[in-house]
Amino acid sequence: MKRILLLSLLLAVLSVKAQININIGSTNVGTAPVSSFFSYSYVQQIYLKQEINANAAGNITGLTFYVDPSATISDSSNWTVYLGHTNKTAFASGTDWIASPQLTQVFAGTVTKNNGKVEVVFTTPFAYNNIDNLVVAAKENAPSIDINNFDEAFRVYPYIPNSTLYYKGDNAVVDPASPPGGIRADYKSSITISGLTVNSTPGCPFVLYPSNNAQFISLSPNISWQPVIGATSYKISLGTTPGGTEVINQQVVNATNFNLSPSIVLNRDTNYYLKVTAVSANGESSGCANNIFKTIPPIPANDACSGALQATTFPYTYVQSDGMSSTNNAGFVTACPNDGMNDGLWFRFTGDGGQFTIKASPATITFDPKIGIYSGTCNNLVCVGTQDNGGGGSSETKTITTTAGTEYYINVGSYEDSVDKPEDVFTITITKL
Known part of the structure; x- marks a missing residue:
C-alpha cells in the first residue's frame, strides 16, 4: 500500500514538473491566442524549437494562457484549438497562413478564466517531435465581444518580428481552411505547455x-x-x-x-x-x-568620378548590383549651387547635340536616389542639373540637351547633401531621343 502511495505521489510530482513556462510574467496584452474585442478571430503563433527548449520529444497534453486580472472573457470563450509542426520561423505576409492540413485539432469547447489563467486540456495529446517549431492556432467562435480596459484580454510578450498572424472581425466565424488576409504581430502569448519537460540548460538564442x-x-x-x-x-x-x-x-x-x-x-x-x-x-x-x-561586395569600379563607366551605345542599361559598397570619397558633390548630394556611382557619355534621358530605378524602397549631371572634368565639375522628385523606391528621370563633343558625367547617389548614406542596387538607363 505504501509503495502504491509513493508511486502515485511520484507520478503526481512528475506531472506537475512536466511543463514549460514561456514568459508567463508578462503584463502586456494583445490579440493572441484569440481576440476578446471582436466577435470572431483566428490566430496562429509560431514557437521556435529553441524557445520551447524541451529535453526530448513528447506529448503535449494542454496549454495555459494568461489573462489580465481585470479582464473578462465570458463572451470570447468558444474556442477551437489546433497544434502543428512547421519549419517557418515567422510569417512572410498577411496571407502566409500555415495550411489547415498541417494542423491537428486538439480542443473544441468553452474555456473559462480561473485565477488569471485559461487552461485548455486536450482530449488527445499532441505528439511534438522536438525537431520542428510548434504552431499554436486558435479560433474564437462566439458572436459577442468583451469590453475590457485594454480592449484585448490576454497576456503577450514581444518576440521576433511577425511571430503571430491574426484575423479578427465581426462578420463570420473563420474557416481555417481558407482564412482571410490577416495582420502580423511582433508578439506571442505568454504560455505554459503541459506534457513536455524543459532542458536544464538554456536554449539556443535566435x-x-x-x-x-x-x-x-x-x-x-x-x-x-x-x-x-x-x-x-x-x-x-x-x-x-x-x-x-x-x-x-x-x-x-x-x-x-x-x-x-x-x-x-x-x-x-x-x-x-x-x-x-x-x-x-x-x-x-x-x-x-x-x-x-x-x-558587402568590393568597392565598385565606378565608385569615383575617375572610374566612371562609359556609355557608347544607346539605349545603355547597367544594373549596379554592388552599389551598397560605394564610398562618399572626398565628400559631397556640390557642383550645383544649393543642391548637393552624396558621391555615389559614376557614369559618362559624350553628347552629340541631341537630347538624352537618364533614368535611375532603385531595386528597394530603402534607397532614395538622386541624379546629378555635370560637364567639365572630374576635378572641375560644372552643373548641368539634378533630379530628385520621388522618395525611397521611386525612379528618377532627367532629360538634357547636349552639346556635340562634350563629355557628361552622371552621379547616381543618395539624395542627402550633408549626411553620408549608402547607395543600394539600382538600374541606370541612358536613352538617346
Missing part, C-alpha cells in the same frame, strides 16, 4: 541580425539576438569556416547584442559563420547552429 543566409552585411555589423529565458550571459564565436573562431572566440557578452565596430572590421565579399550560445547557472546551451552571412 539570432536577429545578421539573419541566416543574409547578404550584403556591413563590415562592422551590430550582432543581436533574442533573449533566452534563464540566461545570465551569452558567448559569441565568429569565423570564416563552419564553427570557426578566428575572428571572435567565445566572447562573453552580458547583453543581447554585440557591436563589432570599431575594434573588428570584417573583410568584403566574405562568408562568415556566427554562433551565439546562452549561459546560465546550470550550464551552456548546446547544439546551436551557425548563422552564415556574407559581407
